[in-house]
Amino acid sequence: MAGIKIKYTKTERARQKKILKVSERMLPLFEAMEKSLMATINTIAERIEQIREEIEKNRLAAEPWTAVMSDSWINIGEFISVNKIITKTVDVAGVRVQQYVNVDFNVMPIHEDTPLWVDDAIELMQEQLQLLAEIDCLKEQINLLEEELLDVRARVKLFENRRIPNAKLAIRKIGQKLQDDERLTIATAKVVKTSKQKEGKL
C-alpha cells in the first residue's frame, strides 16, 4: 500500500470494494487450481515410479540371459532403433501437454542365419524403449505442470498478500476519511448555526 495514492472518494471506495469482492471470489479458485496441479504432479510422479519398477523388473528378468547380447556374431544395434515417439496433445489440469501414445521403431528384417536370441532381444528392447519413452513424456508433463503451478502460486500470493489486504485497507481508510469529513461538515454547520442564533439575540 506504501507509495500508492488513495483517492478519498465514494467512487474509489466502490471501486476498491469491487476489487475485494472479485479477489475474494478468485482466491479459492486459484487455491483449488494449485491443489489440483499438485495432485496431478504427484500422480504423474507415481506413474513414473511404477514404470521405473517395470523397467527394472524386465531388466532383472533378462539378466540370466544378457550374456548372449555380447555375441560376437551380432550387433544388436543394427536390428532396432527408434524412429519416432508418437504423442497426442491432451489437457491435464488445465495445461496442454503431450501424452505418450507409442513408439515407432525401425526394425531390420531378420534373416534365416540370424540367431534366435535376436528375436527375444528385440522384444525386450522394444518393451524397455517404450517404457522409457513414456517416462520422458511424463517428465515433460511434470515440467509444464510445475511451470503452471509456480504461476498459480504467484497469483495466490498476490491475492492473499497484496490485493485483498490492500483493498481492505483502502476501504477502511476511505471510510474513515469520509466519516471525518462528514463530522467536520456537521460540526461546522452547528457552529455557523449557533453563531447565527447568537447574532439574532443580540
Place this chain on the structure above:
Amino acid sequence: MVYLMTSLPSLSFDQVPPITIDEFNDEAKSQLSARHFRLLESVDIQQLNTEVGKKSIASFLQTIKEDLAEVRKAKVQNRQAQPVRLPKSALVGNPLEREIKILQWQWQELLDMEAGKTFTLTEVLVYKLKLQIVSRLHSFNQKEGAKVLASMVNPAKNKEDN
C-alpha cells in the same frame, strides 16, 4: 592336410579358443592348395552359406537354416516348432540357454561328421566350423552383454554414467 591338422591345437566345447579364426585362416592358407582354401573360405556357420562344395556340410548348414526358420514360423503361428534335426530340448530355456544348446547340438553334429575322416579336407572344414562355435561361445559374457543392453535401452543414461 596331415601337416595342417597336426599343427592345429585341439578344440573342445566350453574351452577358450586356442587360436583365432584369422590365425587359423593364415595357417590354412599356407598349407592348403588354392582350390581347397577357396572351399574353406566359403564354409561359414555364421553366414550359413549353403553354396559349399562339400555336400555333407552344405546339407548340415541348410538344415540349421531351415530349422531356425521353422522355429520362427512356429512362434508367429503360436504352435510348437517341428524342426527337422534340431532337438526340441534345445528350444527350452532362456535365450542364452537355448543358444548354448543349439551350439552344443551343432558341435555334436560336427563331431559325427568328422568321425572316420581323419586328415581329410572334411576334417579341416569341420575344424573351422568348430572354431567358429567355440569363438562365439566364448564371446557370451554377462558384463559385456549387460553393457550392450544398457547402451541400447538407455544411451543417454549410459553416457552420464561414463
